[in-house]
Amino acid sequence: MSIQHEIPSYLSSHGIGPWGDYLEQIDRVTPYLGPLARWVETMKRPKRILIVDVPIERDNGTIAHFEGYRVQHNTSRGPGKGGVRFHQDVTLSEVMALSAWMTVKNAAVNVPYGGAKGGIRVDPKTLSPGELQRMTRRYTSEINIIIGPNKDIPAPDVNTNEQIMAWMMDTYSMNQGSTASGVVTGKPISLGGSLGRREATGRGVFVVGCEAAVKRGLDIKGARVAVQGFGNVGGIAARLFSEAGAKVVAVQDHVSTVVRESGLDVVALQEYVLANGSVAGFQGGEEIADRALFWATDCDILIPAALEQQINVDTAHTIRAKIILEGANGPTTPAADDILHDKGVLIVPDVIANAGGVTVSYFEWVQDFSSFFWTEDEINLRLTRIMREAFTSVWQLAEEKKVSLRTAAFIMACTRVLQAREMRGLYP
Numbered sequence: 001m002s003i004q005h006e007i008p009s010y011l012s013s014h015g016i017g018p019w020g021d022y023l024e025q026i027d028r029v030t031p032y033l034g035p036l037a038r039w040v041e042t043m044k045r046p047k048r049i050l051i052v053d054v055p056i057e058r059d060n061g062t063i064a065h066f067e068g069y070r071v072q073h074n075t076s077r078g079p080g081k082g083g084v085r086f087h088q089d090v091t092l093s094e095v096m097a098l099s100a101w102m103t104v105k106n107a108a109v110n111v112p113y114g115g116a117k118g119g120i121r122v123d124p125k126t127l128s129p130g131e132l133q134r135m136t137r138r139y140t141s142e143i144n145i146i147i148g149p150n151k152d153i154p155a156p157d158v159n160t161n162e163q164i165m166a167w168m169m170d171t172y173s174m175n176q177g178s179t180a181s182g183v184v185t186g187k188p189i190s191l192g193g194s195l196g197r198r199e200a201t202g203r204g205v206f207v208v209g210c211e212a213a214v215k216r217g218l219d220i221k222g223a224r225v226a227v228q229g230f231g232n233v234g235g236i237a238a239r240l241f242s243e244a245g246a247k248v249v250a251v252q253d254h255v256s257t258v259v260r261e262s263g264l265d266v267v268a269l270q271e272y273v274l275a276n277g278s279v280a281g282f283q284g285g286e287e288i289a290d291r292a293l294f295w296a297t298d299c300d301i302l303i304p305a306a307l308e309q310q311i312n313v314d315t316a317h318t319i320r321a322k323i324i325l326e327g328a329n330g331p332t333t334p335a336a337d338d339i340l341h342d343k344g345v346l347i348v349p350d351v352i353a354n355a356g357g358v359t360v361s362y363f364e365w366v367q368d369f370s371s372f373f374w375t376e377d378e379i380n381l382r383l384t385r386i387m388r389e390a391f392t393s394v395w396q397l398a399e400e401k402k403v404s405l406r407t408a409a410f411i412m413a414c415t416r417v418l419q420a421r422e423m424r425g426l427y428p
């Protein structure tokens with residue numbers, strides 16, 4: 001029996017934006033799914049979409065309204081899981097794509113979650129601390145009906161952090177009438193957060209980067225690294241690479257680009273960014289005005305760790321790196337994937353490369369449920385083991401099927417999700 005369907009209008013964005021990229025990635029993997037391909041439409045439709053109005057009173061007495069979203073893409077393998085993004089360019093279709101990539105990521109590293117994502121279309125830099133708190137709390141109240149420790153567990157993403165998670169946890173708990181630490185991850189340690197969570201995504205990028213370097217015969221000592229995005233992912237990954245002896249020769253953030261042939265002092269740059277909000281004006285390197293030049297940096301390892309679609313048909317041609325580690329979600333378009341494949345560039349895809357964050361989120365959630373907390377060494381050891389295992393099994397599958405690491409990761413993940421889908425069966 002085949003499943004009958006028509007594509008709902010809001011889902012038909014093939015070729016456009018991150019959701020279009022995601023659909024294309026699913027189409028590319030479908031021929032490898034065998035009989036499970038019968039269920040593949042599941043991957044192309046989010047299970048549940050909630051759009052909420054988030055009104056707040058500004059400090060000046062006016063009322064502002066923001067657009068908020070929470071998308072639960074899939075819950076076949078467990079509760080929804082994924083971050084919340086505050087950014088002025090957030091759209092429903094972006095959040096849909098990010099939620100779908102969470103489904104694939106969680107299955108690829110085999111943590112027992114589905115995929116979800118949330119966001120508010122706002123530039124948080126335009127809000128006072130009080131306004132930011134009121135917006136976060138109102139958003140949490142609005143999505144309260146679909147989140148919960150066993151339903152859907154938010155976490156930090158672009159422009160959200162431990163403080164935002166603390167407000168979300170508190171708001172949910174006040175509505176429930178009891179403290180529910182497992183409703184979000186990425187919390188402060190004092191509220192049931194996990195050691196190592198803040199660094200986990202960057203650490204995971206570093207771990208798979210070392211594995212990829214071995215495959216390419218590249219020595220990390222002396223390797224040249226370029227990083228786009230210098231926040232929680234790019235900043236930490238840059239630090240770990242430079243501690244391992246690599247030279248971080250270029251860093252680009254949302255404002256500027258700094259380069260230094262002999263390697264930037266990453267710790268000094270981190271301190272500078274903490275104090276000044278951006279790499280712009282950093283004296284320990286040379287600032288370059290043309291943002292596009294960043295992609296042409298003469299480097300061995302390139303780490304996109306900012307937003308989607310940065311590596312596209314315009315930038316892919318200029319890339320000189322041997323290895324790309326996708327710290328961001330969806331940084332490479334399918335067309336750029338093809339260009340880089342032809343150039344022989346090794347891409348470790350987002351759904352593996354940046355999965356360290358959600359992996360330690362999983363550890364945090366398990367620790368909250370058992371109220372028993374692990375040491376940082378234990379967490380980093382388990383994280384490293386999961387990242388290496390995921391990399392190795394995806395590498396083997398890629399060799400076996402003669403496909404890219406992205407296609408292999410998607411084959412592995414879609415197979416896990418769709419097997420669960422099939423075993424559970426359709427209800428009613």
Ligand code: GLU
Nearest residue numbers: 082083155157357358361
């Ligand atoms: N926002 C992160 C991601 O894109 C982490 C999600 C989580 O920990 O749930 O993977």
